[in-house]
Amino acid sequence: MNNGDNISFTTELGMEKRSMRVGVPSGLLYYRYFPLWKSFLEYLGAEVEESGKTTRAILSAGVSKAENESCLPVKVFYGHALALKDRVDAIFVPRLVSLEKKTHTCPKLLGLPDLVRSAAEDMPMVISPTIDFHRSLWFNYRAVYSIGRIFTSNPFRIIWAGIHAWRRHREYQKKLAEGWEPLLAMGKEKGSPLCEGRKLRIGVIGHHYNIYDTFTTMSLLERLKGYGADIITVDMVPDAWKEEEVSRLPKRIYWNYERELVGALLACARRRLVDGIIFIISFACGPDSMIHILCEQEKRRLGNIPMLTLVIDEHTGEAGLITRIEAFVDMLNRKKKREDREKIGELVAV
Numbered sequence: 001m002n003n004g005d006n007i008s009f010t011t012e013l014g015m016e017k018r019s020m021r022v023g024v025p026s027g028l029l030y031y032r033y034f035p036l037w038k039s040f041l042e043y044l045g046a047e048v049e050e051s052g053k054t055t056r057a058i059l060s061a062g063v064s065k066a067e068n069e070s071c072l073p074v075k076v077f078y079g080h081a082l083a084l085k086d087r088v089d090a091i092f093v094p095r096l097v098s099l100e101k102k103t104h105t106c107p108k109l110l111g112l113p114d115l116v117r118s119a120a121e122d123m124p125m126v127i128s129p130t131i132d133f134h135r136s137l138w139f140n141y142r143a144v145y146s147i148g149r150i151f152t153s154n155p156f157r158i159i160w161a162g163i164h165a166w167r168r169h170r171e172y173q174k175k176l177a178e179g180w181e182p183l184l185a186m187g188k189e190k191g192s193p194l195c196e197g198r199k200l201r202i203g204v205i206g207h208h209y210n211i212y213d214t215f216t217t218m219s220l221l222e223r224l225k226g227y228g229a230d231i232i233t234v235d236m237v238p239d240a241w242k243e244e245e246v247s248r249l250p251k252r253i254y255w256n257y258e259r260e261l262v263g264a265l266l267a268c269a270r271r272r273l274v275d276g277i278i279f280i281i282s283f284a285c286g287p288d289s290m291i292h293i294l295c296e297q298e299k300r301r302l303g304n305i306p307m308l309t310l311v312i313d314e315h316t317g318e319a320g321l322i323t324r325i326e327a328f329v330d331m332l333n334r335k336k337k338r339e340d341r342e343k344i345g346e347l348v349a350v
């Protein structure tokens with residue numbers, strides 16, 4: 001899509017004029033913001049290229065380049081960036097510092113553009129605006145404007161690109177909240193929604209890149225649907241409920257996305273939105289290991305709803321993972337049947 005005047009990009013050879021091809025690695029914050037980024041870049045005239053779904057080759061490339069101590073999602077992200085490097089003129093990796101006052105994203109996300117730049121010697125240009133809501137609105141506006149200036153000198157066009165992208169983002173968020181997985185919400189795939197009146201209801205709580213990457217989670221969501229479970233994700237829990245839960249905690253959580261996870265998990269437990277919870281965390285993830293302990297403690301006070309914690313890394317075996325999930329679903333089914341029998345017994349007694 002190209003709106004208005006044609007944007008052209010002169011390659012290093014200075015011979016060819018065409019739209020700039022911008023690559024967006026399909027990892028980490030891709031599942032949250034891709035429609036926004038794509039819409040913004042395309043409105044400015046860029047051709048947007050994705051790295052696609054995670055594959056064994058992408059994971060292996062990422063693991064070979066990343067630091068051993070990195071968490072799995074960062075390794076996967078490296079792999080996606082490397083998959084794009086020879087196909088695009090630039091790679092888009094925003095540096096998200098803070099999304100609201102007094103909060104921060106994980107340090108690994110802060111350093112992401114620098115990690116990608118150093119992933120290979122022949123890496124293309126990395127476009128990395130810094131978004132930081134600790135700072136003024138003007139600071140963030142200038143960050144967005146600076147990307148726009150790569151493509152056009154028309155300030156109105158940049159403003160319209162921003163408005164257009166924000167609308168697209170809101171539509172996407174609405175679809176996620178209605179229970180559509182990201183690739184379905186983006187219209188890239190077809191499939192059934194996460195909730196459609198199945199007999200069990202399970203909260204799958206984890207970062208978007210942990211629960212929606214079908215390769216690293218071995219199609220967890222599809223499996224659960226196949227076992228007859230509806231799924232509640234972080235996106236489907238209303239923001240007001242999540243905020244209410246985190247505001248009850250004795251200490252403030254400073255990580256943006258982890259606040260959301262804790263709020264969603266505790267709302268599921270307090271309001272009995274689900275029969276059980278699967279909490280997915282990455283091996284070597286500092287923030288997740290902290291909030292995991294917090295959630296365990298708080299959840300116990302809310303009546304101890306069953307919870308299975310899955311810690312995943314590149315060595316996680318499919319057989320072991322499936323066995324644990326099957327056993328958990330089986331336990332939830334038996335518990336639900338027993339509770340139903342007890343309810344019937346109480347009604348008969350009355």
Ligand code: SF4
Pocket residue numbers: 071072073074106107108109207282284285286287288
């Ligand atoms: S929050 Fe955890 S999983 Fe996510 S990037 Fe940071 S360390 Fe990795």
